[in-house]
Amino acid sequence: MASHTGRLTLAPPTEGAPLTTEAPAVRVRGLTRGFDGRAVLRGVDLDIARGEFVALLGRSGSGKSTLLRAVAGLDHGVAGAGDVDTPESVSMVFQDSRLLPWQRVLANVTLVLPGPGARERGRAALTEVGLEGRERAWPHELSGGELQRAALARSLVREPRLLLADEPFGALDALTRTRMQDLLLRLTERHRPAVLLVTHSVDEAIVLADRVVVLSEGVVAADLRVDLAAPREVAAPGFAALRARLLSLLGVDREERATGE
Amino acid sequence: MSDHTPAPGAGPERSTTVPLPERRARRRGPGPGPRVPGLLALGPLLLLTVWFVGSATGLIEERTLSAPWTVARTAADLISAGTLQEHLLASAGRALLGLGVGVTTGLALALVAGLSRIGEGLVDGPMQINRAVPNLALLPLLILWFGIGEEMKVITIALAVVVPIYVHTHNALSAIDQRYVELAETLGTGRATFIGRVVLPGALPGFLLGLRFAVTAAWLSLVVVEQVNSTNGLGYMMTLAGSYGQTDVIVVGLVVYAVLGLLLDGLVRLVQRRALTWRRTLEG
Incomplete structure (x- = not known):
């Protein structure tokens, strides 16, 4: 599943470097997937450069989750063809936090970290997402936002080359969602995974x-x-225009048209 | 939120100094209502009272059931003579040995069946058959095979213990949430980590539930095997007393069985509570 593209440097790609000359982090070619004879993906090509943040939009049933699961390698037994190249280290954040309920928060974060130094790295990751002091809490003691923070810490503590996220904030209230978006932005700017x-x-x-x-x-x-x-911000110049365009691509263009252009 | 006191127009800005209309009697919810402390002792106390009063008035004959004070005196006699302790030790040894063998075997079989499809094919069928056959119906066969000694007794108890351990652990293993399996896959956990930190802790509640049933099953089998052919043990003591019509000794044996059964169950529940602190259940 993973392709080795000879990445020897540990430093994040420098800003402004011509990304096109490097091998992309993700390379999807001619991807098809179907369930019960119904085609869900009909030949998808997608490149994601190293450190690039790509959002995948689509209506329900457009195949966006199927595509994500194919990139994650989680679609065993699903019929289809095509090539998917991903880096060796991939992390995934789900809509639910998927913290193991029988492990404390720190143990959840360090689940696959090797031996010595794992606890310190786990602690640092928790501090980074604003959960310092909650290391010994049980998952059921955390709020929805805190659970997703812990899930983010667990994903990023492994320093993945690719971060996959399946509507990670979909179940959160609007205020928490905004704060989590800010956090995700800060974290991805620091760790520079492709997203x-x-x-x-x-x-x-x-x-x-x-x-x-x-x-x-x-x-x-x-x-x-x-x-x-x-x-x-929503009020920033250009935001409304882009939003209107995306909404019309998604087939939603009633009132947004009026505010957009 | 709450359905009592539906004060009309009660907004968040309502002044707290306004006297509230007198609350009507709290409507009962569909549940049994809050626990009253000590109420659980009501049934047992009633039974004890009937026993006391019946024996004192002569309504319960000594032949049918000894009076509570006779039972107490007999218990004191048996303890001072050391007979009760001797039988108790013999019984406890058998029960624990059978329990140990049964739990280990049941757990091992459940893991084999839960972690590999071939293992499931090999183990699950025989276990379901073992489950369908009333355990004590095997006794004649077990006596033929293993004689009437300790071996037969421990094996009978172990066989009774294996079933609940296996069934509940296997059930818990196959019920482990697919989402956690998926998570483990995206994290690239090795097989050992996967089993040690996802599978086993996830199946622990099922195993402990099985353990509680297993303790009861071990106790039940113990009584029966000790009545088959023994020279010691509580069951032997009671069978012997039965042939001499000593209802007081029989009642002493029953009380000891009950106390030990409750103690063991309490122990397992304690382990359960300690091991499952991560769970938020209705029990609280």
């Missing part, structure tokens, strides 16, 4: 991503670069 984020929120995609890919009926319907300055 593939599946979301149903157009705003979330625009706020977070370098590139937004819209999936429709199993093919890539649009692939847009987001050239907005940070901080990307």
Whole structure:
């Protein structure tokens, strides 16, 4: 599943380096997947550069989760063809935190870290997501937002080359979601993994991503670069236009049209 | 939130100094209501009272059931003579040995069946058959095979213990949430980590539930095997007393069985509570 592209450097790719000359972190070619004879992905091509943040938008049933699971290598027994190249170290964040309920928070974070220094790295990762002092808590003692923070810590403590996220904030309330988006942005800027984020929120995609890919009926319907300055607030210039465009690509264009253009 | 005191127009800004209309009697929810301390002792106390009063008035004949004070005196006699302790030790030894063998075997079989499809094919069928056959119906066969000595007794107890341990542990293993298996896969956990930190802790509640049933099963088998052919043990003591019509000794034996059974069950529940602190259950 994983391809070894000879990455010897540990340093993150430098800003502004021509990403195109490097091998991409993720390379998907001609990916098809189907369930019970019904095609869900009909030939998807997708490249994600190292350190690039890609948001995947699509309506329900557009195949975005199927694509994510294929990239994660979690679709055993699903019929299909095509090539998926991913780095060796991949982490995934799910909509539910999937902390093991019988392990304390720190043990959840250090689940696969090798031996000595694991606890310190786990502690540091928890501090990074704002959960210092909660190391010995049980998962059921955490709130929804805290659970996802811990899940993020568990994903990033391994320093993955690729972070996959399946609507990670979909179950959170609006306020918590905004704070988690800020956190994810800070963390990905520091750790620089390539990110593939599946979301149903157009705003979330625009706020977070370098590139937004819209999936429709199993093919890539649009692939847009987001050239907005940070901080990307809804009131920022260009935000509304991009949002209107994405919404119309998704087939939602009633009132947004009026506010957008 | 709560369905009593539906004060009309009660908003969050309502002044707290306004006297609230008198609350109607709290409507009972569909549940049995809050626990009243000590209420659980009601049934046992009633039984004891009936026993006392019946024996004192002569309504319960000594032949049918000895009076509580006779039982107490007999118990004191048996203890001072050392007979009760001797029989108790013999019984406890058998029960614990059978329990140990049965739990180990049941756990091993459940792991084999839960972690490999071939193992499941080999183990699960025979275990379901063992489960379907009433355990004590095997006794004649076991006596033929292993004689009437200790071996037969321990094996009978172990066979009774294996079933609940196996069934509940295997059930828990196959019920482990697929989401955690998926998580382990994305994290790239090795097989050892996967078993040690995902599978076994996930199946622990099932195993402990099985253990509680196993303790009861061990106790039940113990009584029966000790009545088959023994020279010591509580069951032997009671069978002997039965042939002499000593209802007081029989009652002493029953009380000891009950106390030990409760103690063992309490012990397992304590282990359960300690080992499952991560769970938030209705028990609290």
